[in-house]
Amino acid sequence: MMTSVVILTFALLAAASVLALVRVLIGPTIIDRIIAFDLVAISIVGMMVVLSVWWKTQLFIEIMLIFSLLGFVGTVAFVCYLHNDPTKLKRVGRKGTSKKEAQ
Amino acid sequence: MFAVILLPALAVPLVLALAPRLGQRVGYLVGAAPLGSAGLLAWLAASTGSQPRVILEIPWVPQLGVNLSFLIDGLSIFYGFVICVIGVLVCWYAAEYLGRKYAHARFYSCLLFFMTAMLGTVFSNNLLLLFVFWELTGVASFLLIGFFHESDESRRGARQALLVTAATGLCMLVGIILLGLSSGTYSLATLADGSLSDYKDGGWIAASCVLLLVGAFGKSAQFPFQFWLPGAMAAPTPVSAYLHSATMVKLGVFLTGRIFPIFHSLDLWFWLVCGVGFFTMLFGAFLALRSNDLKAILAYSTVSQLGFLIGAYGVGSKTGIQADTLHVLSHVLYKGSLFMTAGIVDHCTGLRDVRKLGGLGRYMPVTAFSAAIGVAALAGLPLTTGFISKELLLADLVDARAWVWFALVALSATLTVAFAARLFFNVFTGSKPEALSVHRPGWAIQTPPLLLALAALILGTFPGLLDGTLNAIKVAGLHGEEPIHLALWHGFNLEVLTTALIIVCGGGLYLLCQKSGWKRAEIPTFLRFDAAFERGLDGLSVFSKRLTLALRADWPPAYLPIVIFFLLVSLAGTVAVSSSRFFEGFSAIDISLSPLHTFVAVMIAASLVGVIVLRRWTTQLIALSVAGFFLTFYFVLYRAPDLAMTQILVESASVVMILLLLSRFPSSRLFRSEEKREAKGRIFRVILSGGVGLVMTGLVLFADRHSHPDPIGPKYLELSKPLAEGTNAVNTILVDFRGFDTLGEITVLLIATLGALGLMMRYKRGRAGNDPAPAPGFFLEKKRRP
Amino acid sequence: MKATTDSFLVRALIGLVFLLVNIVSVYLLLRGHNLPGGGFIGGLMTGMSFILLGLVRGWEELQRELPVPPLRLASFGLLLAMITGTAPMLFGRQFLTQYQLHLDYVPLIGEVHIGTPLLFDIGVFLLVSCITVKLVIVLARST
Amino acid sequence: MIREILISVLLLVGSLLVFLSGLGLLRFSDALCRSHALAKASTCGICLMLAALILALDNDISGLKIFLVMTFTLLTIPLAGHLTAQLVYRHEQGRLRKPASGQKKSAESKSSLPADR
Structure with a gap:
């Protein structure tokens, strides 16, 4: 019973991270990518929780904490980077569409 | 024994302390150090006699066979005396020559450092130790030649001297190692008496002999390497008198003497040594005839005399050398005095060009007298040691029936007579050009050359005095058995005839050139090796600059693909070459994909594809950190918490730093031009990275198949608790083991x-x-x- | 990265996050010998927390706030590690021999097991954290 | 036995929530809503899973630590969401579409945010 639950949870988390990855790849603006990056971090933490539930070990508690910390630091870093330089936000498209956007 | 070598070095701090106060007179004090060494050496020689005795076997680097072992035998004692006595005279001369304004402390400390290096080379028994001291003399000569470091010419001369002697020194090192490997020992004493045949593989012996000789030729400015000696004349005259006439350039002669007992039975020895030696003698004499600067003439004459000395070793190879120490002694005496007189002329008139000098005899009679004796010895006129040594060499040549070399020696002797006569008559006699302002040198500066010249004269007229010492310092393997008997007159034989002929022709040549006003007296450009050497150096630096630009070392995206490409080619090449052995284990791999691992691997691959596909730097960075997160999760899957933590922390720290770096560029517009150029190389780079990935997986699989028989991992795990009292092996390894x-x-x-x-x-x-x-x-x- | 986010919320909470992270990093450092953790990881976490602080509050202010110049602390860490290495040589033992001490009745904590590797780890901790902080500050302020 | 059931329920609900936030991330039309989805759903999901972990590892020290992890995630993820939302808001100012007054209007209004490949 327990293993089937673990497998199902894992599948769900994996699906979440796949979705997040898709968003990272196609995300129109950078902010979508940042959000997706954060979700990836969270889904990995989730996976670790499932693993430690399955293996009944306490080893991974610190790593979960570190992962969430680093997810946060990554987001803050990207946001601060974008905050100072709004030009990066604009759409830099192919074949000159960015000119039209820029006005 | 140590005292003899290290005394000059110990005097250096003393000199450095006293120089500021004593100023010029510190030279006399410095003279005391070589005097002390000479005294010690005399006491040592008296107590041990001249049988070769190895003293002080202190292991320095036992694995390499390098030990501080010193050898006392006739040859080293003789050279030790030459170094010390000439050292005293040079210090005395330098005290007078260097006026107020020169940095005495630096000069004398370099000089003393040089003396120590020379004594070390002369007395060392272990070949590698000899090499160490050999290079130290090179360094000291670099410092001394470049003493006037403001003038570009002395800097160039110093650099040239160092480069040439160091390069040939390297060849010598290779020769030493070859010799050491094939004969099993580096110590000269054992090498000398061991006969050549019993060494393991004879092939290397010839090679090591050639290489050692190259080292000797480089140091003694023989034919291909003779251009650095005239360049070294930019040094102050005491240095030229000491290093570049009496001691340092003699090292090549000394080394040839040292390795003579080892290699003399080789047939190439005779041809190589005599060939290079006597050809250099002729070449040096020819160049001396054609140069005008006083010191340049002396430099080229030194080159030719060194050829004479080295050639002497080649001649007597069957019966053993007669009186090589006599040749060296005579050269030291007259060349030392000639250099010093040249120094005095330069000191008083400020000019060194022979054409502008003349009639100085009246102003400095003592210098003129010693110059006259020096020139007579150089030309080999009777009543001087020069005459005796030339006679002996000619006698050897006649015994050995080597008529080719005999003619060569005779020819170069005539040229020597010609430029020797020019040296004396053009400078000291004749009318004094009015533009020349001459101030009379003090007597103190004139005595050292006078002493040397008188020694040359007295020993020339009464050679018998030398018999005792020459026989005493015979070295077993080197010198012939029967005692040498020097006499002024050996009766009416071929050598006397040729000498007379030489003197007459030389005089005629001098008069001929005098009449033509020495117009053709400048060195043709194709013979100017030093200019060619400089051009070579500059060409090298230009080439390297152009190479770095060609490789675009400053624009990583341009040269990284090239580097990776070559990595790929080499790896793929090795795999292809040994493909059978490489792939034989692969069939046994069980491809059981656990769902978890594959999922994470797929995610990593997907996010990396994202990195390639996405355009802008920031987006690529986000995709990259996603890949990093998944990679860390991989470690978690393998239950490696420490590793995962460190990996993720380092990775995100670097992401933050890259972001900071990115924010430095005002906006991505700046990269527009770069990105255009990047686009077309993209496909090539994708293939390249794919290739690297493939090769890496191959290597990992290969390594997996051939893991080490007893890996250390498990041992650490067991020992971690008992020894380091810590259960976390990763940390105990890091901190404790x-x-x-x-x-x-x-x-x-x-x-x-x-x-x-x-x-x-x-x-x-x-x-x-x-x-x-x-x-x-x-x-x-x-x-x-x- | 001159001005950072001006949202009040982040500025207020970052202090709490900073505190939490540093507690965990010291905890990781101290238990390093027996459980996953250790000098490197602790040092990096502290470094990250300072980076976080700098990101939110601005680098000049962080530079001013730092109690002690980071490079000096880093070299002190190296010195500490060096001392724990060379000290045993004074007693005739080999370089870097480690000593362990087992205390049973420490008043507050009970049974404690400390040793010189801990000192070594603290040295590493100081060095790594201060280096990360210094590098990031200089990189940020040089834009 | 009850513990097993409780753990599995918590785990399933938690991961479901995280999955939903992923889905939301993909389905929502513009960045603001996406940050909204991220901030709320995934935090709750993670906390539930951590609670399951507390139950799974029954020794109390690790429970305390997990509680610390829980507070940390509760603290940071919404903060991240807030930051991104603020950035989007500051960047877009007036151009965000009004709250959908009528169903019709919101359907046809394309995402005003410029898409960025």
């Missing part, structure tokens, strides 16, 4: 940070405009001003 590595790592970390700070600070100031050179390597700075 391999604590030393960690210590090293954190030191490196600190140093690397300081380096990085240096670069970043420099860049910051650069932008503030007050820093002349902006940070190197930031291609932004160089190519385009944003």
